[in-house]
Amino acid sequence: MSGYDHRAIEQKWQERWEKQRVAEVDLRSARDKYYMLMMFPYPSGDRLHVGHGRNYILGDALYRYLRMRGRRALNPMGWDAFGLPAENAAIQRGVHPRDWTLDNIKVMKRQFRRWGILYDWSKEVTSCLPDYYRWNQWLFLRMLERGLAYKRRAPVNWCPSCRTVLANEQVIDGACERCGTEVVQRDLEQWFLRITDYAERLLEGLESLAGWPEKVLLMQRNWIGRSEGAEIDFPLVSGAPPITVFTTRPDTLHGATFLVLAPEHPRVAELVGEHPDRPEIEAWIERVRKTPRIEREGEGSAKSGRDLGARAINPATGEAIPVWIADYVLPDYGSGAIMAVPAHDARDLAFARQEGLPVRLVYHPTERAVRAEDLSEPILHEGEIRGCGEFDGATDGPETIHRFVEWLAAAGKGRPRVTYRLRDWLISRQRYWGTPIPVVYCEGCGIVPVPDDRLPVELPYEVEFSGREGNPLARCESFVSTSCPACGAPARRETDTMDTFVDSSWYYLRYLSPRDSAQIFDPETTSRWAPVDQYIGGIEHAILHLLYARFVCRVVHDFGLVPFEEPFRNLFNQGMITRYSERTGRIEKMSKSKGNTVSPDTLIDEMGADTERVYTLFLGPPEDEVEWNDEAVTGAYRFLQRLWRVAERVGEAPPTAPSDAELERARHHAIARVARDFERFKFNTAVAALMELLNALTKAVEGKTASRLCCEATMDTLLQLLHPIAPHVTEELWERRGHVETLLDSDWPVADESKLKRDRLQIVVQVDGKLRDRIEVDADWGEREVRAAALDSDKVREHVGGREIAKAVLVPGRLVNLVTRKEAS
Numbered sequence: 001m002s003g004y005d006h007r008a009i010e011q012k013w014q015e016r017w018e019k020q021r022v023a024e025v026d027l028r029s030a031r032d033k034y035y036m037l038m039m040f041p042y043p044s045g046d047r048l049h050v051g052h053g054r055n056y057i058l059g060d061a062l063y064r065y066l067r068m069r070g071r072r073a074l075n076p077m078g079w080d081a082f083g084l085p086a087e088n089a090a091i092q093r094g095v096h097p098r099d100w101t102l103d104n105i106k107v108m109k110r111q112f113r114r115w116g117i118l119y120d121w122s123k124e125v126t127s128c129l130p131d132y133y134r135w136n137q138w139l140f141l142r143m144l145e146r147g148l149a150y151k152r153r154a155p156v157n158w159c160p161s162c163r164t165v166l167a168n169e170q171v172i173d174g175a176c177e178r179c180g181t182e183v184v185q186r187d188l189e190q191w192f193l194r195i196t197d198y199a200e201r202l203l204e205g206l207e208s209l210a211g212w213p214e215k216v217l218l219m220q221r222n223w224i225g226r227s228e229g230a231e232i233d234f235p236l237v238s239g240a241p242p243i244t245v246f247t248t249r250p251d252t253l254h255g256a257t258f259l260v261l262a263p264e265h266p267r268v269a270e271l272v273g274e275h276p277d278r279p280e281i282e283a284w285i286e287r288v289r290k291t292p293r294i295e296r297e298g299e300g301s302a303k304s305g306r307d308l309g310a311r312a313i314n315p316a317t318g319e320a321i322p323v324w325i326a327d328y329v330l331p332d333y334g335s336g337a338i339m340a341v342p343a344h345d346a347r348d349l350a351f352a353r354q355e356g357l358p359v360r361l362v363y364h365p366t367e368r369a370v371r372a373e374d375l376s377e378p379i380l381h382e383g384e385i386r387g388c389g390e391f392d393g394a395t396d397g398p399e400t401i402h403r404f405v406e407w408l409a410a411a412g413k414g415r416p417r418v419t420y421r422l423r424d425w426l427i428s429r430q431r432y433w434g435t436p437i438p439v440v441y442c443e444g445c446g447i448v449p450v451p452d453d454r455l456p457v458e459l460p461y462e463v464e465f466s467g468r469e470g471n472p473l474a475r476c477e478s479f480v481s482t483s484c485p486a487c488g489a490p491a492r493r494e495t496d497t498m499d500t501f502v503d504s505s506w507y508y509l510r511y512l513s514p515r516d517s518a519q520i521f522d523p524e525t526t527s528r529w530a531p532v533d534q535y536i537g538g539i540e541h542a543i544l545h546l547l548y549a550r551f552v553c554r555v556v557h558d559f560g561l562v563p564f565e566e567p568f569r570n571l572f573n574q575g576m577i578t579r580y581s582e583r584t585g586r587i588e589k590m591s592k593s594k595g596n597t598v599s600p601d602t603l604i605d606e607m608g609a610d611t612e613r614v615y616t617l618f619l620g621p622p623e624d625e626v627e628w629n630d631e632a633v634t635g636a637y638r639f640l641q642r643l644w645r646v647a648e649r650v651g652e653a654p655p656t657a658p659s660d661a662e663l664e665r666a667r668h669h670a671i672a673r674v675a676r677d678f679e680r681f682k683f684n685t686a687v688a689a690l691m692e693l694l695n696a697l698t699k700a701v702e703g704k705t706a707s708r709l710c711c712e713a714t715m716d717t718l719l720q721l722l723h724p725i726a727p728h729v730t731e732e733l734w735e736r737r738g739h740v741e742t743l744l745d746s747d748w749p750v751a752d753e754s755k756l757k758r759d760r761l762q763i764v765v766q767v768d769g770k771l772r773d774r775i776e777v778d779a780d781w782g783e784r785e786v787r788a789a790a791l792d793s794d795k796v797r798e799h800v801g802g803r804e805i806a807k808a809v810l811v812p813g814r815l816v817n818l819v820t821r822k823e824a825s
Contacts, residue, residue, distance in 0.1 A: 006608030039537030211570030225421020246334030434497030
């Protein structure tokens with residue numbers, strides 16, 4: 001057998017897998033089906049580094065394992081191909097976004113191939129191509145018909161650098177998540193999807209997702225943000241319609257000493273009305289509207305506000321209280337108006353002290369005397385209610401809150417209400433590189449949907465990318481000018497494009513009928529193969545992508561297209577790979593900007609894709625963040641070289657040997673352990689188990705302690721178990737050993753439980769907790785027999801030194817600790 005030439009071996013098997021199309025699945029049969037999916041990547045133009053590889057390598061290992069276990073595993077791949085970076089590249093490099101994106105896809109496919117990743121490329125989808133985004137448009141039109149898509153003027157997050165609207169979820173600490181520019185507020189006409197109609201169903205559905213990480217479930221619960229409370233009407237002294245507020249703490253109503261409206265509240269213009277300081281207030285409102293949301297929400301941020309001069313009646317006390325506007329109240333929480341209870345809320349207290357507004361206690365601590373005028377921090381519902389009539393003596397809890405809600409409802413002053421933090425999904429983007437929204441604007445007919453038979457509304461190729469502010473589509477006259485589908489009169493197209501999360505919200509369904517030109521997907525095939533059995537991707541998608549996908553799944557369920565409401569049965573989030581960055585002087589997530597990436601091409605050239613795969617999976621639990629160590633990679637390479645050498649020498653084992661029991665036990669122990677580890681995604685411990693098996697086989701071959709037949713069987717088992725992790729070298733050795741079928745098509749080994757039992761085993765002997773010897777004992781011996789055997793050891797007797805043995809502590813199969821009388825006393 002020749003030496004281990006990883007370059008030739010890997011090229012050979014990659015070409016063979018590609019030629020034979022080994023990962024293609026005929027979807028007409030769903031027997032023993034398993035639909036697994038990696039989150040499809042964005043072809044950004046940055047070459048994949050070894051940090052990216054972790055996700056795809058562990059997915060491929062799982063796929064190969066499932067194939068060998070007899071599952072009909074579907075593992076497709078596609079491209080989340082719309083997005084800002086491609087458009088920015090067009091401006092910076094003078095390359096069209098379409099050309100840039102499709103060229104990047106070719107590069108990424110080549111990198112997947114070099115890693116030995118198997119995907120069913122016959123199911124490939126690319127979201128920037130018309131045959132895909134046509135169905136984005138079709139889905140939008142169905143939602144428009146049902147009132148789930150709508151347009152309204154709204155304050156939005158605007159990134160001055162990217163020159164587009166951002167969803168709330170895309171603003172991180174007041175900045176654009178993509179470029180880091182500080183976000184400002186603008187009022188624009190925008191398209192929304194009514195995800196709030198599904199808030200309760202989305203929340204309830206989380207209870208069925210037993211295969212999802214608890215962290216993700218918690219993040220989604222918090223984002224949906226269900227709050228139970230009451231709507232309370234505050235009549236205005238002027239006789240104008242009342243102001244309605246939402247509160248989760250109606251039990252503190254008696255302590256409400258002023259109302260606060262968001263500057264964006266629809267009643268503000270009316271209330272400012274004849275105010276003598278109206279111009280100054282309106283200028284202040286405009287400044288607030290441009291303030292990043294994060295600054296307005298923060299408890300530590302400075303608060304500012306204006307007294308509107310109006311007075312409202314507290315429905316519990318009958319007292320007239322002032323009506324203010326303030327920057328710390330947001331328009332999309334509850335009704336956009338709050339009752340301020342400064343004694344029991346930190347922001348209200350800070351604002352009250354700043355503006356000289358009154359503070360009134362509702363809850364009074366029972367262990368100490370507190371005066372409202374002395375409060376520097378709020379009382380968080382401690383003690384009992386006082387000064388509230390029939391509620392006096394009540395303590396904090398759901399029953400007290402319920403009593404207040406019932407009282408308000410009976411008095412006609414309020415009503416129970418459930419609200420959600422979740423807001424409707426803003427999908428409008430003022431950019432070119434996205435799915436065109438399929439409506440036109442006609443002077444006579446208004447907003448007119450594009451008929452289905454005129455889909456797709458295609459992006460024009462000839463568009464100017466100059467970097468000027470605004471949407472390039474809006475400057476493309478040949479795209480904008482059209483005729484009204486309803487009346488034929490001149491009309492103009494919508495120039496906003498869809499948020500790219502629309503593309504990724506349903507792509508897993510399109511994989512099941514990617515070439516179907518008559519329908520979005522085939523319901524019959526989908527009902528057999530979906531939902532996805534195992535979804536794999538990063539925790540950074542816990543809210544946006546996963547929540548939107550769950551929403552759209554319910555929408556298409558309600559359309560009668562799928563029989564399920566949850567798209568992904570099981571979810572696994574891989575951890576990041578980090579590396580020391582000389583630019584920052586810290587261990588950082590691998591990033592081109594930090595200069596700490598490792599090129600897989602260089603590593604594969606030097607040591608092979610299998611080396612990278614073994615090392616990547618051995619780094620640590622795949623859900624954890626782990627640090628890349630350049631020097632440690634060579635350990636994985638040496639492991640594969642040792643495997644090759646032992647495969648060359650396995651035939652040197654003797655025809656017979658005194659006993660094969662030890663090697664057989666190691667073989668079957670590895671079979672059981674590796675299968676268990678793969679099922680639990682513990683790839684790192686599976687690699688450790690295979691290293692131990694290779695050590696046992698090496699020892700048996702070199703020491704001639706096991707028969708040739710046993711060694712050959714162990715080598716075959718080792719190759720089968722290692723195949724999902726290091727597929728190239730294992731397939732090569734398997735073929736050289738005379739097997740006709742490939743490892744991928746072989747049956748996964750099954751452990752023989754009877755061979756895992758040991759007749760004799762070695763245990764540690766301690767005397768008073770210190771290691772003194774190792775002895776062999778029968779596997780079924782108890783404390784009495786093991787103690788006697790330990791005391792037969794000369795080394796043990798020497799350290800006991802004639803002292804009486806007070807007790808023997810036995811850990812079966814591992815050690816016995818002899819505790820002497822002196823130590824015991």
